[in-house]
Each structure stands twice: as structure tokens, then as C-alpha cells.
Amino acid sequence: MALPLEVLHDEQLGQRSLRSLRAFAAGEVLTPFRALATYDRPAQLTLQVSEDEHITLLPSVLTFTNHSCHPNAFFDVEQWQVVALKPIAAGEPITFFYPSTEWTMAEPFDCACGSPHCLRRIAGASQLPEHSLQGQRLNPHITRLLQRASRQR
Template identity: 40%
Template sequence: MDDLVKNYIAEKKLNVASWAELRECRKTGSKSLHTTVEFMPGQVICKFGAKKSLDRPNYLTVQIDDCQHIMLDPEFLQYLNHSCAPNVFFAPSDRVVRAITKIKIGEEMTFFYPSTEWSMDREFDCICQSKDCLGTIRGAAYLALDILTKYKLAEHIQQRLAKGP
């Protein structure tokens, strides 16, 4: 069986923007967002807004300040999965998603959840398989400062860290 046929069998793909496709693993049902164009470090990938604003996190929200968590608009951004070696960053102050690294066509876009989340609704065991994988992910509040300083962090997380323990 050639690679194209294997890929078709393994994943279902749906174009969700001119620059992205949503992929769903037929075996597990897990979804991920992949590029259909190349992005360079610092490049704005897209703007985002709030479909709904909440005062508490849930597993689909992104924290944009100390007390505000939003359901994302466009909604497909909720499929940006976590990685301890992320290639994108949510910048809540600018309401944009930016490339951190060069992102090749077809590459999965991922972000570091504690970069925006102080304390998450649900912890989970990371499966990113990066050499610096942190294991259990619960939010920035549960990570040492020397680990967090390796990542690009949203302003509200930086401000909270500056206040100290």
C-alpha cells in the first residue's frame, strides 16, 4: 500500500481555513490542526476572538487574563493541541496566534498550554514525546520558574509570576 493510501485510511482531513486543515485519526478520534502553508517565526497565523467568555476554565477555553477564559472564535482553534516543544503561541493581548518556529506545510500546530493557563480545569499526561516533555500538565502555577522561563508566556502569566509565591 502506498503512503497516500495509508494516510487516507489513517486520517480524515477537513480544510477549515486557507492556511489550515483539521485532521481526525480514524482509529482514536483525536483531532489536530495542521498547516496547509508555511509559516516563519514571529509571523501572525490568525486573529482570534471570544465566542463566549467564562470566569472559570474548562477543557476548551484559553485564559486571556487573570479571571477571563474564552471559548475560541474561530472555533477550530480549539484543536491546537499541547506540546512541551510548541511551534505556536496565543498572544491574548494582541488576540493573535503567532508562529514561534518555522512551521512546514502539513506540520501539526501546537502550543504550550501553561503559556496561557495558570491552573487548568483538567490535568493530563502529556504525550508530545519531545526530549523535554514535562509529563503531567496542570498549568503554570504547578511548574518551576526555571522551566517556565524557557517558554514564551502570555502577559497575565508573566505578571502573576512577577508577584511571587
């Protein structure tokens, strides 16, 4: 089965993005994923899948999934699936909320997603005030790390 996703390369902005090739219903699986390799610390292109594991992604096009503060997809690191958080139209950019998987990030950046709730500076979940994570679906390792951090405060 062909992957219903493609990478677009914006030559002017020098940016790549992932787009859906068909419509998805909320809750539908866009694709399963797995690890190409596993590391013990974050790098620019890794996804954090537990407290201490960071993977490079297969299928590799998932590497180009951009961040949004108002995402339409979620990397479920327990089920190893990318799932739609809301209905996604064919041709729509696929985005996820990076702090939903990342506790700290190798390369924090300034977000310009355009959401009225944009957090501006995107680093890992450890760097964000707790209220800014409200309403976001988070993976269990991030929830556990947040609970641990709040007990230590």
C-alpha cells in the same frame, strides 16, 4: 481569505489536531482570534486571556490546537493573534504551550509530545516548577501571576 488551518481527526486514537495548510515563517501570524464567549473560570475548551477571563475560541478550529512542551505557535492574548514561534511547514501540526495562557487547568493531562524537555504532567503554570517555564514564551497575565505567587512564597 480562507483560514490556512484545518482539523485532522485521527479515528484510531480518537484525537483531533490542528494542521497548517501552508508554510509560515517565524513570527508570522497564522490567524487572528476572538472570543465566542467569555467565562470567569477555566473549562476544557477555554483559553485564558487575562487573570480572570477564559474564552471559547473563534475561529473554532483553534479549539483543537494541541499542547507541546516544544511548541511551534503562541497564542498572543494581547494582540489576539496566533503567531509562529519557528518556521512551520505545510501539513505540520500546530501546537502551543498550554501553561503560556493557563494558570490552572480544568483537566490536567499527561503529555507525550516526545520533546526531550517534556514536562510530562501538564497542568496550569501555577502547578509547574518555575525553572520548567524557562525558555517558553509566556503571556503577560501568566508572568504577573508567577510574580505574585513568588512574592507570596
